[in-house]
Amino acid sequence: MTGRLIVVGLGPGDANLTTPAVSKALAEATDLIGYITYLDRAPAGPPGQRRHATDNRVELDRARHALSLAAEGKDVVVVSGGDPGVFAMAAAVFEAVETGDVAWRALDIRIEPGVTAMLAAAAEVGAPLGGDFCAISLSDNLKSWATIERRLKAAAEGDFVIALYNPASRARPDQLGKALEHLRSFKAADTPVIFVRAAGTSDAKIRIQELGTVDVTSVDMRTLVLIGSSLTRKIERPGASPWIYTLRSERELS
């Protein structure tokens, strides 16, 4: 087994947020595999580099294909957006290893981290992740809605800031509304809810609302939703969107 497989995260969108380590892996690969939207963001590679574009729905098949190519001796890079370990391809690759050819365990498999969407979204509005926080994917393709509700409740009971990934899609238009309705049982009506679409790109769009009166229309898969803790605050400023941040301390401001 001489092949190599690196799972990389391109970051949230702008090429300036892709780490040099990821750029180097992309430039050296013989084969790139990924969802076509991410492959299109990878710069042109060396002559002969092959690109295997796939549909977004088949993570496990894509992982097995990548492992097969690596087992043939190729230098394979699996391309994710954001960070590959956060609701992306890295876990699928290891699931394919565990359930696949035992020889795959001898492959050189590496993960190259990246800037995940919640960090870019937080940076667009200030520092809402300044305290302890949770990340929850609202997609119920892979887990039950009961699990999602249990996690939302636990996150509220712990007074965590909450980052919601995959908040809505055409197949699941109502889940974000249901999730926020569930959270209203546990959190104050004036809790800030921040929608950041296309964070970390020049098209970033921010909406800041409150949990009690939130409007979830126009939220899509490119949107990251941040829900404050009891210590999340808003700083109004002249002629611009307010800054949002979460106090590091439970003590009074001084």
Add this chain to the structure above:
Amino acid sequence: MTGRLIVVGLGPGDANLTTPAVSKALAEATDLIGYITYLDRAPAGPPGQRRHATDNRVELDRARHALSLAAEGKDVVVVSGGDPGVFAMAAAVFEAVETGDVAWRALDIRIEPGVTAMLAAAAEVGAPLGGDFCAISLSDNLKSWATIERRLKAAAEGDFVIALYNPASRARPDQLGKALEHLRSFKAADTPVIFVRAAGTSDAKIRIQELGTVDVTSVDMRTLVLIGSSLTRKIERPGASPWIYTLRSERELS
């Protein structure tokens, strides 16, 4: 107010994990401010660039100093490790804005995200953050131990993967042991506990243990601790440390 303040995260350690956007901000700044360990990681800037090294303990004073310099018209960069919005300087800057000179609200303040420690730590061992997860700082400088225990319990009840930042220091040698003891009330004894020291550097060191028999000696502030969920799995492999990942799905492996 013509000055500018950018709060940047250098990433976990290796220069190849610092984003080009952060490198550009560092190269253009007139003034860098930060804890000396982080300033020492910033490459040499343009002639005349001033560096204001501070002690790690005085985040709010450092933030006020940075804002004062920006208000004088300087291009100031506040330097954090990892991501500046995760247990780092961004929240302190906004706290200083809210409690400081109202004119500071007109400053051009930006946050440049980075690869936070838990992403680099996860990448060292596989994909342990493959499911929903929480990040908790164990430092009780700014919050009560009761709050920390409440969050640990909530994270366990939600069956989140847990990332513990700031697990121990000379001033707080016993807190990690207390935190894991608390978690033993709620989580299975065979839950994987992963210690990654100096993640994202060539000195990275990994220890994989189980919650029931965990040994917390030799854990320090450069260590990131990851605690699995019920879906976190270990893949043994020949001649190397096992891979750890968290299943994306509650369904059986196929």
